[in-house]
Amino acid sequence: MRTTAVPIMLAMLSTPAWGEEQLPITIAPGNGIGEPEVSTRYFDGHKAWAIIWDRAAEENFLVIFFIEGLTMPDRERRKQMLDLAHDSSSDDEADLRQHIEGRIEPIWGLEVYWFGASERAVMKVDNTKPETFKDGKVHRGDARRNCAVFAANPPGTSDTLIGAYCPYLGTDVEVDEATLRQWLEALDLNVRS
Secondary structure, eight states: OOOTTHHHHHHHOOSOOOOOOOOSEEOOTTSSOOOOEEEEEEETTEEEEEEEEEETTTTEEEEEEEETTOOOOHHHHHHHHHHHTOOTTOOSOOOOEEOSOOEEEEETTEEEEEEEEEEEEEOOOBTTBGGGEETTEEOEEEEEEEEEEEEEOOTTSOOEEEEEEEOOOOTTOOOOHHHHHHHHHHHOOEEOO
16 A cells, blocks of 8 residues: 555654544545545544545555544644645655646635645656666656645634645646646545534
């Protein structure tokens, strides 16, 4: 499983995971990213959820962190958003770029701060292509991995929601602002009350 920036966030969650609980977040069924892996811990004394949908074969990836009862300062939230958009499975220079200036818009019945970002994608390991796995490491190619990155604070709470959705597009595909927003809308994300 490619975990991108998940280790960075999980390191912030400092106690063992709880048992099965009802997820605070749901997304639309039939979106092709399967069932999530879930862990729950504490962050600064607040219950925190890491919810990861990872379809390795298709390389679709959605990760959401939900922290109950804590409003993360904007400067921290922005850093965490960028961390989630980064695939850390290769040490090669990622050339992470923000393509769309951050904006706040109503999506999913929330005021969502979102932007688009991309970086050089990590190549699939292919034994017939030594450049994909040279010196015992995976490498990045020239194709770019695109992500819609988002954050929100559900109304009437001090909860913080941060996520990144990075669908597999194939090589050399560029996306525009309308496409990124469509990705977010199609998730049909719902915060349970």
